[in-house]
Amino acid sequence: MSHTKREPVKFAYWVPNVSGGLVISNIEQRTSWTIDYNRKLAQIAEASGFEYALSQIRFTAGYGAEFQHESVSFSHALLESTKTLKVIAAILPGPWNPALAAKQIATINHLTNGRVAVNVVSGWFRGEFAAIGEHWLDHDERYRRSEEFIRAMRGIWTEDNFAFRGDFYRFNNYSLKPKPLDPQPEIFQGGSSRAARDMAARVSDWYFTNGNTPDQIAKQVNDIRTKAKENNHFVRIGVNGFAIVRETEEEAKAVLAEIIEKANPEAVNAFGHEVKNAGKASPEGEGNWAKSSFEDLVQYNDGFRSNLIGTPRQVAERIIDLKRAGADLILLGFLHFQEEVEYFGKHVIPLVRELEAAEAVQSVAAE
Numbered sequence: 450m451s452h453t454k455r456e457p458v459k460f461a462y463w464v465p466n467v468s469g470g471l472v473i474s475n476i477e478q479r480t481s482w483t484i485d486y487n488r489k490l491a492q493i494a495e496a497s498g499f500e501y502a503l504s505q506i507r508f509t510a511g512y513g514a515e516f517q518h519e520s521v522s523f524s525h526a527l528l529e530s531t532k533t534l535k536v537i538a539a540i541l542p543g544p545w546n547p548a549l550a551a552k553q554i555a556t557i558n559h560l561t562n563g564r565v566a567v568n569v570v571s572g573w574f575r576g577e578f579a580a581i582g583e584h585w586l587d588h589d590e591r592y593r594r595s596e597e598f599i600r601a602m603r604g605i606w607t608e609d610n611f612a613f614r615g616d617f618y619r620f621n622n623y624s625l626k627p628k629p630l631d632p633q634p635e636i637f638q639g640g641s642s643r644a645a646r647d648m649a650a651r652v653s654d655w656y657f658t659n660g661n662t663p664d665q666i667a668k669q670v671n672d673i674r675t676k677a678k679e680n681n682h683f684v685r686i687g688v689n690g691f692a693i694v695r696e697t698e699e700e701a702k703a704v705l706a707e708i709i710e711k712a713n714p715e716a717v718n719a720f721g722h723e724v725k726n727a728g729k730a731s732p733e734g735e736g737n738w739a740k741s742s743f744e745d746l747v748q749y750n751d752g753f754r755s756n757l758i759g760t761p762r763q764v765a766e767r768i769i770d771l772k773r774a775g776a777d778l779i780l781l782g783f784l785h786f787q788e789e790v791e792y793f794g795k796h797v798i799p800l801v802r803e804l805e806a807a808e809a810v811q812s813v814a815a816e
């Protein structure tokens with residue numbers, strides 16, 4: 450498929466349903482984890498051209514995030530406050546089993562005219578698992594469980610008399626009623642390790658990865674798409690980025706410098722230690738954060754690496770570069786969510802659409 454014939458790139462934002470914002474820094478963040486703030490944010494986002502919102506699941510405080518609202522119920526509240534936005538609820542196998550998840554999401558699907566989606570997270574936070582009495586499985590076992598979870602959830606949604614014999618889950622002659630409306634809820638997943646990619650290439654509708662350069666994203670995309678093709682599966686790609694869009698490049702860069710300067714080094718290093726350990730336990734000794742520097746880790750998911758920091762035009766051009774590398778969706782974090790989501794919708798998304806239209810014209814001319 451030629452890039453230029455692809456659909457317009459989609460935009461999602463991180464729902465700040467946990468406190469402390471999206472950067473581990475003492476810089477001022479005019480963002481709140483409360484429901485009132487989030488309802489208004491969701492309405493601003495859908496009016497600004499955002500198609501998705503991604504909520505987070507955290508059971509305990511870690512590095513920031515002292516307070517955390519639960520993701521499925523919070524997502525439902527946001528869906529009730531909006532008309533078109535799709536909200537992706539994060540679910541962690543372990544605390545959730547697929548029977549509950551499938552039932553819960555099917556009901557929300559009916560209540561919201563099919564606008565709920567799911568992000569199956571596999572876990573990186575050992576201390577959190579210990580705190581809530583969940584077994585900490587080895588890295589690849591976590592993904593084996595997530596894959597069974599996804600297969601079971603999808604099976605429950607689509608089959609009557611569903612039967613499943615897995616190592617983690619079992620179902621016998623189970624018929625969920627009502628099933629979700631068509632099209633089925635989309636299933637997202639996060640992670641960049643070998644196991645994460647292989648799972649995406651087999652069962653996920655969407656693969657979310659940490660921020661990175663277009664070159665590195667292209668490598669991941671080619672790897673996943675080749676494997677997915679072998680499996681007769683199609684998977685879309687979402688890339689994380691932390692957006693700092695200002696009238697001048699200097700202003701935007703100064704904000705980044707201030708975020709780093711005011712970073713909390715102990716918390717950033719402790720977070721780095723935790724996520725690198727979680728990744729090291731993978732057979733290839735890598736994972737989402739294998740190459741992350743101190744600066745990268747100040748944003749939980751390497752969002753600065755996508756370099757969406759500059760003027761509206763610079764950022765729009767870089768989004769097109771990420772799209773060329775294979776991104777179908779850009780997931781965004783901001784310092785001051787309500788103001789910046791609105792600014793992004795007004796000043797960046799229209800430029801992205803212009804650039805996409807210009808590319809389409811060029812490719813028609815070239816054919």
Ligand SMILES: Cc1cc2nc3c(=O)[nH]c(=O)nc-3n(C[C@H](O)[C@H](O)[C@H](O)COP(=O)(O)O)c2cc1C
Pocket residue numbers: 504505506507539541568569570571572573574638639640641642645657658659689727728735736737738750780
């Ligand atoms: C976009 C995105 C969103 C994520 N959301 C959550 C979340 O809400 N809660 C959580 O515990 N982990 C979350 N994760 C972590 C992943 O599920 C996974 O455990 C982690 O990326 C480790 O990946 P690895 O296999 O590449 O090491 C998220 C990851 C990404 C990329």
